[in-house]
Amino acid sequence: MVKMAETKKLIKLSLTALKSNFKELGQPYKMTFSITYWCQSRCLTCDIWQLRPKGELTLDDVQKFAMKNPYFKWIELTGGEPFMRSDVVEIARTFKEHMNDLYLLTMPTNSLCEKNMVLNKVRQILELKVPRFIMTLSLDGNRELHDKIRGVKGNFDKVMDMARGLHELQSTYKNLDFVFGYTMSKYNAGMLAKTIEDVKAELPFVTYNSFHVNMGQISDVYYKNTGLDFSITGNSASDEVKYLISKRHFSADPAQVIEGAFLKKLEKYIRTGKIPVRSRSLDASVFMDSYGNVYPSIMWDRKIGNIKETDYSLFPILHCSEANEVKRLIKEGKEPSAWTACEAYQALAGDIKTVIF
Numbered sequence: 001m002v003k004m005a006e007t008k009k010l011i012k013l014s015l016t017a018l019k020s021n022f023k024e025l026g027q028p029y030k031m032t033f034s035i036t037y038w039c040q041s042r043c044l045t046c047d048i049w050q051l052r053p054k055g056e057l058t059l060d061d062v063q064k065f066a067m068k069n070p071y072f073k074w075i076e077l078t079g080g081e082p083f084m085r086s087d088v089v090e091i092a093r094t095f096k097e098h099m100n101d102l103y104l105l106t107m108p109t110n111s112l113c114e115k116n117m118v119l120n121k122v123r124q125i126l127e128l129k130v131p132r133f134i135m136t137l138s139l140d141g142n143r144e145l146h147d148k149i150r151g152v153k154g155n156f157d158k159v160m161d162m163a164r165g166l167h168e169l170q171s172t173y174k175n176l177d178f179v180f181g182y183t184m185s186k187y188n189a190g191m192l193a194k195t196i197e198d199v200k201a202e203l204p205f206v207t208y209n210s211f212h213v214n215m216g217q218i219s220d221v222y223y224k225n226t227g228l229d230f231s232i233t234g235n236s237a238s239d240e241v242k243y244l245i246s247k248r249h250f251s252a253d254p255a256q257v258i259e260g261a262f263l264k265k266l267e268k269y270i271r272t273g274k275i276p277v278r279s280r281s282l283d284a285s286v287f288m289d290s291y292g293n294v295y296p297s298i299m300w301d302r303k304i305g306n307i308k309e310t311d312y313s314l315f316p317i318l319h320c321s322e323a324n325e326v327k328r329l330i331k332e333g334k335e336p337s338a339w340t341a342c343e344a345y346q347a348l349a350g351d352i353k354t355v356i357f
């Protein structure tokens, strides 16, 4: 019975993504929601950790929002560090209770919160029985390098411990998956292979498919890092993505199929600087920050509205004149040139021929 309900949700998500190939959806199926900007890292590529946020959305706000917008099928709860919110389980529970068709919940972590506390919360989230829960453990290098880029001594070992804990949980919870999220920048140029080898030596259960790479990006609306320069020159980033593609094994898992397509497009994006697929911002997906401000994506500093001004409903925000202007710019190919996983997956799913060919 449970299996059938899960399959139904997967089918609904797949059909919605398929539908987005042919027409506008009218309401997004994926939301990236930064639940807090508090973060205890000291990353060289992101300045979120410098913030001291006040007045972020409360659990009560999140509950009102979920009640008013119960149609998301995929929710990314991001940060800052999401586990710095003591009510992270209640936030996940709120979405599970109100989103009838929720199939996928994704969350990153920097692994710096106390491991047993995090694993306990992960277990509670898994008990909510969202059909699929995927965690991303941030990892930008091998031991010495990761600690340097993230600015916290011992962070690499904490990531390894978190991975061991999640791997143990996987024997009980089949709906749990996790990957390592590797952000490429000038600080780790040429170090992807070495990082993977070192992680595989620590964790024998890890494969090349366990690594998700992203290009470090500049974003005022999200990373707050417009003053930083960590761009990579030369072909090393493109070569590293090609290397990872060559090492990955085939998997029929839809998430892995899309990831494979994402990597191919990422390699092209690094070489050309051009977005390989038109984004589906504000149609298939939306970004909301921890204050309830709504944006097309984490990369586009163009606020469309705030849920507190619309009694927590997204509909008037997504169909206001500012939103229509953003959609027009996307159609004309005038969106900011960025290719991040937060936006790319739904863009690929909405242009399925680019995944196949």
Ligand code: SF4
Pocket: 039, 040, 041, 042, 043, 045, 046, 047, 048, 049, 079, 080, 081, 110, 138
């Ligand atoms: S990249 Fe993540 S862990 Fe690093 S400062 Fe930004 S939010 Fe924190």
